[in-house]
Amino acid sequence: QVQLVESGGGLVQAGDSLRLSCVVSGRTNFHHLGMGWFRQVSGKEREFVAAISSNAGVAKYTDSVKGRFTISRDNAKNAAYLQMNSLRPDDTAVYYCALGRTSLGFRQYEYQYWGQGTQVTVSS
Numbered sequence: 001q002v003q004l005v006e007s008g009g010g011l012v013q014a015g016d017s018l019r020l021s022c023v024v025s026g027r028t029n030f031h032h033l034g035m036g037w038f039r040q041v042s043g044k045e046r047e048f049v050a051a052i053s054s055n056a057g058v059a060k061y062t063d064s065v066k067g068r069f070t071i072s073r074d075n076a077k078n079a080a081y082l083q084m085n086s087l088r089p090d091d092t093a094v095y096y097c098a099l100g101r102t103s104l105g106f107r108q109y110e111y112q113y114w115g116q117g118t119q120v121t122v123s124s
Contacts, residue, residue, distance in 0.1 A: 002026035002113045006097050009118030012087055016122070020082040022097030022115055031055075031075040034103040036111055037082045039093035039120075046096070048106040050082060060104045065091075087122045094119050 008020040020037070024030050036051040050071040052059045059071050065084075073080040080097055095118050100111035 002028045002099065004097050004099060004113055004115035006095065006115040006118040009095060009120045011121045011123065014088055014122055014124050016087050017083070017085045018087065018120060020084065020095055020097075020118060020120075022080045022082075024078040024080075024099060024113075028078075028099065028113075030078045030099070033099050033101060034105055034110075035071070035073055035080040036098045036100070036105060037071060037080075038096045038098060038108065039091075040096070040117075041093045046108060049095070051104045051106060052080065053103045058104060060106065062106075084120070087120075089122050089124045092120060092122050 003025045006022050032054050037049040038046050039049050040046040048062050050061045052071045052073050056073050068086045070083040097115045098111035099113040102110035
């Protein structure tokens with residue numbers, strides 16, 4: 001059974017930084033799979049934030065976080081990260097990490113495994 005556990009969320013002020021972590025456990029060829037981060041505001045659709053290729057060589061971001069967020073991964077630790085700088089109130093959401101066979105996927109169905117989410121709240 002594959003499990004993804006996110007951590008690092010919290011309440012911060014606008015302009016602050018947070019680093020989210022996602023640790024993957026279970027039977028998986030982690031270093032062959034793509035990783036992504038999504039976020040969801042209550043009552044809205046879950047949206048793509050960032051994705052990284054299996055070898056960490058390529059990353060993709062949604063326009064609203066480009067230049068502020070950085071996705072990374074450590075295949076030796078079966079972990080992925082989302083460094084979030086210059087946070088804004090509209091970044092407030094539950095953030096989910098996801099693991100899937102598609103590299104750099106930006107659609108939810110491209111990911112087969114999901115974490116439980118971690119809340120990020122940015123106050124103005």
